[in-house]
Amino acid sequence: MRIIFMGTPDFAVPILKYLLCSSELVSESHVVAAYTQPDKQAGRGRRVIMPPVKRLAMENSILVIQPETLKSTKILEEMAGLRPELVVVAAYGHILPQAILSLPKFGCLNVHPSLLPRHRGPSPVANAILCGDESTGVTIMLMDAGMDSGPILAQRKVNISPEDTTGVLTSRLAKVGGELLLETLPKWTSGKLEPRPQDEREATYSKPISKNDAEIDWHLPAMKLWLRLRAYNPWPGCHTLWKGKRLRVLAAVALSDVVKGRVGEVVALPKGISAQVGVVTGEGILGLCQIQLEGKRQMSVKEFVLGQRDFIGSILSSLV
Structure with a gap:
């Protein structure tokens, strides 16, 4: 199975690592490309910083693609040319257009660090702490055109300790997300999972942090x-x-x-x-x-x- 991975920050790295092991669970699966945000300049010397996902992909000889936008015809044609059967997304940073969502046979799966429909949006881990939640978790969902609103394939609860910061909790959720993804993929690709719609009445949203x-x-x-x-x-x-x-x-x-x-x-x-x-x-x-x-x-x-x-x-x- 041909897989495209889309992710950018540290949270996405463990998930890509687990995905690279998926060939043991999903017959003949391999990651054909990693999409990530463009490199950025930082610091007084304007040093070029590459996304963490890019570094891992290069270490594993995976094709790296860093588009400024996903809406151009050229990018869509390039992705279609990779013939993906599944797209896995983890904190990529761009909304996926419908043309990409409809492309792979098994759809686009998102690894989201909250128990959806709670804490949709860009800052779910920080928002769980801000709300004083005693627990949060990871959701594997089938993406649709909405904001983290797609049907749920799997979830796993994670307790929040009084010592947890966003950094510490994010690292723990990433590991859980990778493990849950590996458990979910063979069930999903073999037709043993039925997506469960989210309850819109329970939806809450996080905002970008400044x-x-x-x-x-x-x-x-x-x-x-x-x-x-x-x-x-x-x-x-x-x-x-x-x-x-x-x-x-x-x-x-x-x-x-x-x-x-x-x-x-x-x-x-x-x-x-x-x-x-x-x-x-x-x-x-x-x-x-x-x-x-x-x-x-x-x-x-x-x-x-x-x-x-x-x-x-x-x-x-x-x-x-």
């Missing part, structure tokens, strides 16, 4: 800020201002009003609490654990305070 989302508003409740810290880690990383410099909050805990103070004030916390220093929020205290001042290395708050005695008692402000 740098502005990670600016800390200390008037929000500590619990909401704690969820944001985890959801926006590793990118864009929650931050505030101290002495005119950006201060990243890397790890924290949400606490009750154990001490009083002004919103945004850095306060010392009583002994016996899981953090020694906190910030007064609109509701409760956000106990600080790991921080990083602009231009400095990350460190524990205890270590930071030893070198910055005036930190306690200061007022942290928003970047806006």
